[in-house]
Amino acid sequence: MLQKSCTDESRLTVLHLVQPVEGGVARVVTDLVAAQVRAGLRPVVACPPDGPLAAGASTAGARVWAWPAERAPGPRLGREVLAARRLIRTCAPDVIHAHSAKAGLAGRLAVRGRVPTVFQPHAWSFEALEGRAAGLATAWERFGARWSDRILCVSESERLAGQRAGITARWSVIHNGIDLGRFRPPGADAAVAARASLAPLAGVPPEVPLVVCVGRLSRQKGQDVLLRAWRAAATGGARLVLVGEGPYGEELRRTAPPGVLFTGASTDVRPWIHAADLLVLPSRWEGMALAPLEAMACGTPVLLTDVDGARESLPPGHLPHCLVPPEDPAALAAALTALLGDPALRTELGRTGQSRTRAVFDVTRTAGAVLRLYEELVGQSRPETRKRTER
Structure with missing residues (x-):
């Protein structure tokens, strides 16, 4: 001091x-x-x-x-x-x-x-x-x-x-x-290595899609909405991981469907972003959230709620696929189902999101x-x- x-x-x-x-x-x-x-x-x-x-x-x-x-x-x-x-x-x-x-x-x-x-x-x-x-x-x-x-x-x-x-x-x-030197696309084998390095994922096969939500466990970030949507979505065996801690942690853990993973707070979210097939942030309000920018800079596609800053974060072509109304579990479930069922679309969204984020959000x-x-x-x-x- x-x-x-x-x-x-x-x-x-x-x-x-x-x-x-x-x-x-x-x-x-x-x-x-x-x-x-x-x-x-x-x-x-x-x-x-x-x-x-x-x-x-x-x-x-x-x-x-x-x-x-x-x-x-x-x-x-x-x-x-x-x-x-x-x-x-x-x-x-x-x-x-x-x-x-x-x-x-x-x-x-x-x-x-x-x-x-x-x-x-x-x-x-x-x-x-x-x-x-x-x-x-x-x-x-x-x-x-x-x-x-x-x-x-x-x-x-x-x-x-x-x-x-x-x-x-x-x-x-x-x-x-965001710091583009820290948040950058992983190498060819880095995503597989990142998943293998994360202890909470032990026993999850590498071919299983991984959806990650990074954020404080709070009303603002809307993880409760995500858990309701996850129950309704056709996830095809995908796993959901909530990275973070906060005042809603106990309640979320108590009400989560079986198989949802909670990691607690993380000092470095990059391995989770690199391991993810999709990052979702179902916020109720924001100014402009950092986690989606960090994910897109790494080439990971995102799914967001239409709160302040979300439309400005996304490339224009992402809006039909990657933006849903806040506090709408049914719309979020439908978007999760569509994205998890279309690996080629996720790859394209990751590529275009990475290009724009690295050009605009340095x-x-x-x-x-x-x-x-x-x-x-x-x-x-x-x-x-x-x-x-x-x-």
């Missing part, structure tokens, strides 16, 4: 305020700060110390500060805001990048526009809520937008969802990117676009920005 001020007048200092600290948000932030270190920036990550983000960001070259914040708003919010304010005063950043709803709430309350601020929702909080809670979240996002110099969305559909909710803001859309391109956004916001105001943080 940082023990001294992170001020360095020779480099642009970016403070990433982050909660949650696992899953896609952690991977996005880790990849982003690694690219920023390579570009000569000074990224600082303030986040809860538990979870993979703190270690990953430190390994990537960022300075890391402990910011004790719970995932959801609650009675500790006031203390979390004050802690964020103290960190910001010490760090004196040129720009603040707040990731996801909780950090966006605490960070914007702490700064209130005195430092150039980017808020990145990583999927809107009001989409995850119902009733009065959803209304309160929407009202806050409408109000909090005044303290965002820019709201950064990872898909055009995420931006449109914000506009439909009545949020008035200066918007930027920069697609998620994390270095994403990081470059984010840097240009920072430079636009900061401009020539660095000295004045530092004075404002001390008030």
